[in-house]
Amino acid sequence: MKVLVVGSGGREHALAWRLARSARVTTVLVAPGNGGTARGTTGPSARIRNVEITDVTGLAEFAAANEVGLTVVGPEAPLAAGIVDVFRSRGLRIFGPTQAAAQLESSKDFAKRFMKRHGIPTADYETFSDATAARDYVSRRGAPVVIKADGLAAGKGVVVAQTLAEAHDAIDAMLVDNRMGEAGARVVIEDFLDGEEASFIVMSDGQHVLALASSQDHKRLRDGDQGPNTGGMGAYSPAPIVTPTIHARVLREIILPTVQGMAADGIEYTGFLYAGLMIDSKGNPRTLEFNCRMGDPETQPIMLRLRSDLLDLLEHAIDGQLDRTEADWDRRTALGVVLAAAGYPEAPRKGDPLIALPADSEDCVVFHAGTQFVDGQLLTSGGRVLTVTALGDSVRAAQRRAYDAVAQVRFAGQQYRTDIGHRAISRRPPSAPPAPPSE
Numbered sequence: 480m481k482v483l484v485v486g487s488g489g490r491e492h493a494l495a496w497r498l499a500r501s502a503r504v505t506t507v508l509v510a511p512g513n514g515g516t517a518r519g520t521t522g523p524s525a526r527i528r529n530v531e532i533t534d535v536t537g538l539a540e541f542a543a544a545n546e547v548g549l550t551v552v553g554p555e556a557p558l559a560a561g562i563v564d565v566f567r568s569r570g571l572r573i574f575g576p577t578q579a580a581a582q583l584e585s586s587k588d589f590a591k592r593f594m595k596r597h598g599i600p601t602a603d604y605e606t607f608s609d610a611t612a613a614r615d616y617v618s619r620r621g622a623p624v625v626i627k628a629d630g631l632a633a634g635k636g637v638v639v640a641q642t643l644a645e646a647h648d649a650i651d652a653m654l655v656d657n658r659m660g661e662a663g664a665r666v667v668i669e670d671f672l673d674g675e676e677a678s679f680i681v682m683s684d685g686q687h688v689l690a691l692a693s694s695q696d697h698k699r700l701r702d703g704d705q706g707p708n709t710g711g712m713g714a715y716s717p718a719p720i721v722t723p724t725i726h727a728r729v730l731r732e733i734i735l736p737t738v739q740g741m742a743a744d745g746i747e748y749t750g751f752l753y754a755g756l757m758i759d760s761k762g763n764p765r766t767l768e769f770n771c772r773m774g775d776p777e778t779q780p781i782m783l784r785l786r787s788d789l790l791d792l793l794e795h796a797i798d799g800q801l802d803r804t805e806a807d808w809d810r811r812t813a814l815g816v817v818l819a820a821a822g823y824p825e826a827p828r829k830g831d832p833l834i835a836l837p838a839d840s841e842d843c844v845v846f847h848a849g850t851q852f853v854d855g856q857l858l859t860s861g862g863r864v865l866t867v868t869a870l871g872d873s874v875r876a877a878q879r880r881a882y883d884a885v886a887q888v889r890f891a892g893q894q895y896r897t898d899i900g901h902r903a904i905s906r907r908p909p910s911a912p913p914a915p916p917s918e
């Protein structure tokens with residue numbers, strides 16, 4: 480079967496790489512893809528040029544003309560543009576949420592109203608389009624407080640304000656100066672939640688869910704979780720913070736009520752569903768956000784650990800039979816380190832040649848994101864360039880293996896964190912005896 484992956488990041492390279500290992504997949508097409516998918520590191524693959532990922536009609540025409548048997552969508556933009564609705568209306572098989580269901584990500588106000596209505600744990604909030612009312616509200620609630628643009632803002636729409644002055648500035652930037660455009664015409668203001676974050680991603684067929692392995696992202700640019708927010712500088716799976724007890728609670732208190740609540744509201748949710756969680760010191764999980772897609776870079780370690788046939792899982796999902804399958808995982812930890820271009824995230828430089836790359840092996844794969852071939856030469860073409868992802872028997876072993884490979888990468892201006900996995904490494908197992916007093 481020919482399969483199509485829509486997108487061009489590390490997430491899509493990892494999905495394509497895993498799909499290329501399915502016995503029944505003959506060709507993986509990636510639209511538009513990147514230098515890694517074009518080079519065929521996904522096995523049989525091809526890059527489709529000149530396609531906008533939000534040109535959902537063009538993509539449907541391409542899928543029909545090329546006899547694509549199944550399409551899987553990486554990023555949120557085509558989902559919010561209704562790619563699933565268009566493909567389905569043409570009888571094309573696709574895995575993802577409809578435009579209406581994708582509002583769980585594309586409108587924070589929709590997601591918050593939904594969670595409140597269905598009793599899903601999340602921070603208290605109010606939504607505003609009037610700046611004066613918004614400022615009065617934060618003055619009453621106090622800082623820290625979190626200001627979120629309602630619409631899609633490519634990861635730039637959230638301000639965690641430590642002071643009232645910062646909160647007022649964020650409100651003014653969005654509601655008065657329109658700096659986020661339409662996405663910031665309404666803002667959600669919510670209480671600050673303390674704890675540790677984790678990514679919990681499931682596949683949903685509308686009725687049943689299949690949980691994927693847990694993971695944790697590192698959103699800040701620099702070591703020690705310092706510096707500006709990014710799309711994610713590294714991730715690993717599993718995330719030890721998600722203990723079996725917390726895992727069961729997330730499914731019972733967040734994931735199942737969400738899928739059932741959407742069905743009850745008449746908006747069946749199919750596709751990957753990503754709950755960004757904040758887990759407090761007592762182990763209570765709360766929802767920070769929903770994404771209607773897999774995470775990037777979380778997908779890279781998750782795909783490296785997935786042992787089941789991904790095509791088989793996707794077909795069960797499209798056929799409403801996720802209750803009849805399960806996913807098998809490599810017991811090892813997978814850890815991915817993102818290498819970003821000079822100037823990322825504010826103004827990433829493009830066009831630097833990739834001078835050296837390590838070869839892929841059984842336990843280490845370089846997933847590409849911002850790379851492209853120009854006249855036969857592999858150049859950087861975006862902010863996040865590569866995710867070097869490795870397996871190891873422990874977080875520390877996976878980390879060592881990944882950084883050994885990172886040391887072999889060379890392109891001008893490369894920046895990466897040296898501490899991916901630090902939370903898991905510094906975490907004492909819950910059953911471990913107290914450390915002996917030091918002499």
Ligand code: AMP
Nearest residue numbers: 602625637639669670671672755767768
């Ligand atoms: P979001 O796009 O909603 O996940 O927000 C981006 C980041 O902002 C999250 O990964 C958190 O680090 C932080 N954040 C969002 N909401 C809250 C909150 N209510 N309390 C504390 N931090 C938050």
Ligand code: GLY
Nearest residue numbers: 696711774775776
């Ligand atoms: N890594 C965070 C995200 O994909 O939203």
